[in-house]
Amino acid sequence: MKALVIYFSQTGHTGRFAQMIATKLTAAGHSADMFELKTSEPVDMKAVPKPEAIRLQAIPQAAGYDLVCIGTPVWAFRPAPFALKALQQMTDLKAKKIVPFVTMGLPFACMGGTASLSKMAKLALDKGAIPQKGAIITQMFSHPELQMSREAERISHLI
Ligand SMILES: Cc1cc2nc3c(=O)[nH]c(=O)nc-3n(C[C@H](O)[C@H](O)[C@H](O)COP(=O)(O)O)c2cc1C
Incomplete structure (x- = not known):
């Protein structure tokens, strides 16, 4: 089976989790492609931009994949706008x-975290997708690497 792991990451945490998901999917016998979301122009970070204010360099294509994973950091209690724009x-x-x-x-x-997953799942549902249980990795006081490993393992069995 084929999976696509789409992600945005500013400081590397979400990218590391995305990589772990791809690695676990591969270990489970699937193929996994990664797609990093990038903007066409540098983003003005004085305030968190709205999805309407950004342009992605490329839009991921889900055709041919059995599972699509899409990840983002939480910014100001919401998903950072790049994953929303992609969806x-x-x-x-x-x-x-x-x-x-x-x-x-x-x-x-x-x-x-929970609100961000709901927002992304709602957008996906509106596009006719079938949202699966998402994953939230917290950093402070929470052993994020352990959470990432467990959640990546769980996700690898959703395909
Ligand atoms: C502009 C901005 C806003 C943020 N807002 C939140 C927030 O509302 N809640 C939270 O838990 N973390 C917040 N964070 C922290 C990031 O979500 C966290 O460090 C995340 O793991 C970064 O992912 P990345 O390394 O893939 O960029 C914020 C970070 C930035 C830069």
């Missing part, structure tokens, strides 16, 4: 299993 622009999510994942600084999923 808004992707046209081939119908009937695809999709797994949203986030990393966040605060130690409690209820402080933006």
Whole structure:
């Protein structure tokens, strides 16, 4: 089976989790391609930009994949706008299993993590995708590497 792991990462945490998901999928006998979301122009970070204010260099294509994972950091209690923009622009999510994942600084999923997964799942559902249980990795006081490993293992069996 084939998986696509889409992610945005500013400081590397979400990228590390994305890589771990791809590695576990591969270890489970699947193939996994990674797709890093990048913007066409540098983003003005004085305030968290809205999805409408950014342009992605490329839109991921889900055709041919059995599972799509999409991840982002939590910014200001929401998903950073890049994954939202990708979900808004992707046209081939119908009937695809999709797994949203986030990393966040605060130690409690209820402080933006859960809401971020819901927002991404709703966008995917609106595109006809089939959202699966997502993953939230918290950083502070929470052994993030252990969480990443466990959640990546779980995700590798969703395909
Ligand atoms: C602009 C900005 C806003 C953030 N807002 C939140 C937040 O609301 N809640 C939280 O837990 N972490 C917040 N963080 C921390 C990031 O979510 C966390 O460090 C994340 O793991 C970074 O992922 P990355 O290394 O892939 O960029 C914020 C970070 C930035 C840069």
